[in-house]
Amino acid sequence: MFNIWYLLLYSFNITVVALVILLMKRLFRDLLSARWQKGIWFVLFFRIIIPSSSHRSILLPNVGSYAEMLKFTAEKELNSAYTPEFSLIRPDFTLPQSLAPVSVTDYLYVVFFVGAAVFAIYYLISYIRLRLLLKKSPEVPDEVRREINLIAGKYNLYAPKRIVTVKGLPSAFVCGFIKPVLVLPEEKETSEKIILHELLHLKHGDTLKNTLVCILRCFNWFNPIMHYAFNVMGNDIESLCDLRTLEKLEGEERRDYGRLLLSMVNEGYQKVPCTSSASNGGKNIARRIDSIVKFKKYPKGMGVVSVCIVLFLFMPCFYGYAVETGDYTPTSESKFNLAVASARSARCTTMAGALDTFSKGVAQKNGIMLLCAVPEERHEEIISEMTKEDELNYYFSSGLEFDNLTFPDTGTCHAVYNIEKTGDRTYKADIHFDIETDENADELKEIYGEVPENNAVLVMPVIIENFDGWTVREAGGRYLLDINWDANGEYHHKNYEATGKTGKISCGFSYKYYIKSEVKEQDSFFGFTSFNTAPDLAAEFESEYYDRYTVYEANEETRSKLTDKYLSIATIKCDDEEEFENIDFEAIKKRATSMDGLSGSGSSSDGSSWSGMTVYDGWDGKEEDMSGGGYSGSGIKPAENKQPFAYRVWIFADGELIDEFTIYTEEDKQDDN
Amino acid sequence: MTTNISDIRSAVKKVAWGFFLIYININMGTLDILPDWAGYALMVSALGVIAMEEESAKLIKPFGTILVVWNLIEWILKIFGLQIYLNYVSIIPSAINLYFTFQLFTNLAAIADKYSCPQAKRLLVLRTINVIFTVSNTFLLYLGIITEGGEIYTVFMMGILVVALIIMLAILITLFSFASSLGEIEEQMLQAAPQAPQDMPAPDFPLYQPAQTDTPSQKPADETDIPPQE
Numbered sequence: 055m056f057n058i059w060y061l062l063l064y065s066f067n068i069t070v071v072a073l074v075i076l077l078m079k080r081l082f083r084d085l086l087s088a089r090w091q092k093g094i095w096f097v098l099f100f101r102i103i104i105p106s107s108s109h110r111s112i113l114l115p116n117v118g119s120y121a122e123m124l125k126f127t128a129e130k131e132l133n134s135a136y137t138p139e140f141s142l143i144r145p146d147f148t149l150p151q152s153l154a155p156v157s158v159t160d161y162l163y164v165v166f167f168v169g170a171a172v173f174a175i176y177y178l179i180s181y182i183r184l185r186l187l188l189k190k191s192p193e194v195p196d197e198v199r200r201e202i203n204l205i206a207g208k209y210n211l212y213a214p215k216r217i218v219t220v221k222g223l224p225s226a227f228v229c230g231f232i233k234p235v236l237v238l239p240e241e242k243e244t245s246e247k248i249i250l251h252e253l254l255h256l257k258h259g260d261t262l263k264n265t266l267v268c269i270l271r272c273f274n275w276f277n278p279i280m281h282y283a284f285n286v287m288g289n290d291i292e293s294l295c296d297l298r299t300l301e302k303l304e305g306e307e308r309r310d311y312g313r314l315l316l317s318m319v320n321e322g323y324q325k326v327p328c329t330s331s332a333s334n335g336g337k338n339i340a341r342r343i344d345s346i347v348k349f350k351k352y353p354k355g356m357g358v359v360s361v362c363i364v365l366f367l368f369m370p371c372f373y374g375y376a377v378e379t380g381d382y383t384p385t386s387e388s389k390f391n392l393a394v395a396s397a398r399s400a401r402c403t404t405m406a407g408a409l410d411t412f413s414k415g416v417a418q419k420n421g422i423m424l425l426c427a428v429p430e431e432r433h434e435e436i437i438s439e440m441t442k443e444d445e446l447n448y449y450f451s452s453g454l455e456f457d458n459l460t461f462p463d464t465g466t467c468h469a470v471y472n473i474e475k476t477g478d479r480t481y482k483a484d485i486h487f488d489i490e491t492d493e494n495a496d497e498l499k500e501i502y503g504e505v506p507e508n509n510a511v512l513v514m515p516v517i518i519e520n521f522d523g524w525t526v527r528e529a530g531g532r533y534l535l536d537i538n539w540d541a542n543g544e545y546h547h548k549n550y551e552a553t554g555k556t557g558k559i560s561c562g563f564s565y566k567y568y569i570k571s572e573v574k575e576q577d578s579f580f581g582f583t584s585f586n587t588a589p590d591l592a593a594e595f596e597s598e599y600y601d602r603y604t605v606y607e608a609n610e611e612t613r614s615k616l617t618d619k620y621l622s623i624a625t626i627k628c629d630d631e632e633e634f635e636n637i638d639f640e641a642i643k644k645r646a647t648s649m650d651g652l653s654g655s656g657s658s659s660d661g662s663s664w665s666g667m668t669v670y671d672g673w674d675g676k677e678e679d680m681s682g683g684g685y686s687g688s689g690i691k692p693a694e695n696k697q698p699f700a701y702r703v704w705i706f707a708d709g710e711l712i713d714e715f716t717i718y719t720e721e722d723k724q725d726d727n
Numbered sequence: 728m729t730t731n732i733s734d735i736r737s738a739v740k741k742v743a744w745g746f747f748l749i750y751i752n753i754n755m756g757t758l759d760i761l762p763d764w765a766g767y768a769l770m771v772s773a774l775g776v777i778a779m780e781e782e783s784a785k786l787i788k789p790f791g792t793i794l795v796v797w798n799l800i801e802w803i804l805k806i807f808g809l810q811i812y813l814n815y816v817s818i819i820p821s822a823i824n825l826y827f828t829f830q831l832f833t834n835l836a837a838i839a840d841k842y843s844c845p846q847a848k849r850l851l852v853l854r855t856i857n858v859i860f861t862v863s864n865t866f867l868l869y870l871g872i873i874t875e876g877g878e879i880y881t882v883f884m885m886g887i888l889v890v891a892l893i894i895m896l897a898i899l900i901t902l903f904s905f906a907s908s909l910g911e912i913e914e915q916m917l918q919a920a921p922q923a924p925q926d927m928p929a930p931d932f933p934l935y936q937p938a939q940t941d942t943p944s945q946k947p948a949d950e951t952d953i954p955p956q957e
Contacts, residue, residue, distance in 0.1 A: 082826065355833050369866060
């Protein structure tokens, strides 16, 4: 909803840009010509017509956060019809429609529209009256028209079809841009130079620019600084036209032009939309004469740097700076409100940043961190929890299990697994948290049923989205897994199963992503490392670990036949059909069966891995191959779906093939498994 | 004329050393012993002489002063570990710096051209490359073209560093060689300066006429006094 808060933030932002431009113009007034002085306004123009949202501040730190804070604090009490309490300030240009204003802020919003309408109507009426007057005004005599056509021809300009005279006019002007009219005073002769000036206005579309300025005035009617800026903009249009006029003239003619302007100093003028006039008020004319004196005295060869300065200013003025967060543990009400506003306005700029922020928020039960990373629709819930019972506290309950987080030496307490793309801008993943289960075991059992002893992994499936910044939300379905790595690895693997003549296999893989987590403290004496608990909204993935796991379980009949034999499993992952068709079975067999009775494992760059052991009496029938892993420290692209096309698994006993399996991972082919 | 070239040469050397101080930073803790503000101060001190050859150089003196003050404030704050986040305000001195450097190079190129130094064209080219490089970096970073991280970002940053290093070295080499060229011209002019010729016109002032007295002169034979003008 477009509301007064967005309007105020928008107006503040463009005012800051206008002030910067005015300052720059002042600094460069003797150095860069009228072209630059006018051209730099395009930065403001773009800033005005292309709005930004509150998560990027224009030049001043955290303006967006303060605006959000003010809005939230005010709207808590006001019950606005146009500004829901938990909505963020966004550029949404919908009108109030049929909703009646309720709160003070609603009425202010209505007042804004009324004011804009009043200004628009005033300008429209002025323009219509002028056009009606011009319609009735007589055309100039033929000799005057011929003269004007000669002037236009001499300077290669366009003379408008309608040229009229008006009684009581102080000086000539042009009106309109679709069907322009050149208007001359009836009582006195207009100098060739003034006509040249007006024709140059026509050529460069200055009447259209003035019209746009009038429109912008309507929307900024309440802002005196913007009115001043628009006045200066209008004067710059005139000064540039003077420069163009002087460039067409030579020698003494330039002095004559200056004298002509001097003669207009005492004339009044009125701003009417769609018009341009050589006379724009005494003070302005004085400035223009000053510029004329400086004509050709500006340093030469400054074209490149003139453009570069405008471009240099354009980016911070247009793009702004991202909102800064940092206070995740506010200790007072004002700090709390600002922290909440900053967090809501901030954006995680990378997937890793969103996952890092979300995970740390969950693990530390910090609602401020969570606000940075979750979608807007969850903000109300989190803020309500933090402000329940009139207490302002960054605490947010993540669940009982997070009371018992463990922090291993080597990293954070959480890890991200199996990021998969599920849509154009959506992904899914699992976040694992290491927790101790001794304390609160009974309560945990009530939630999760079976609870492993001592330690467990809490798996939190999440959905990651990238709409206006990266966000993470729980997908639901948390569950606990035994942290014991000797288990059959189901907990973090995507598992596929197949049954053959000698037994069954399950095959799975996982991708684990490490996010760069700055080491806060490294204690060289005690040898421990404490990681940075503050989230990084722009974090990057540091490395990717790929783990493949195959478990073979022989049936009863096979177990007895395999005693004292060397059993080996070979697995190969095929990423696509081509790889599947081109498997070098002999090479794989040779590698898998080459240990000659010694237990061993290994992997190869062709994607195969193997593992072997001599079957002993009392063997439980299971053999695992965990050697199909890999590590990558660069070029990490977690968004790409890395599910393989198929697995092939072979079982050898003393070098002889006894069984083989093919597992397709795609659902429509899984009947072939 | 000889003196003028000497002054110009001195000014160019100051500008060269000024850029050296700006480009090269040697930090001892929080203290930069080659402070940027000293570099700008050197350049400002050279502007007076440069303006005698190129009048438009006068116009950028206020800018130079602003840059000296701004960099001095930053330097002092840095010594006390007060890293005030001035990014938001710093776009103005950064824009001023763009213009200042560009104008200065334009003026130096004009002087080089006037004295037929081979560095004239190179100064203009470096001037343009420098300003375009600075602005395009800012543009690309703001557009977030290289915020994806990973290899692209690393390669891009390395590329920027390499190009920046090349530009810096080229500027320093060109400025110092320009000063050197002016030195050669000065030498040539000194060598070409005319000897006391036989056909020199008579000097304006009257030659010393020894007083007609009985007292022998106390002065050595090779000294000549010029009598005061009446």
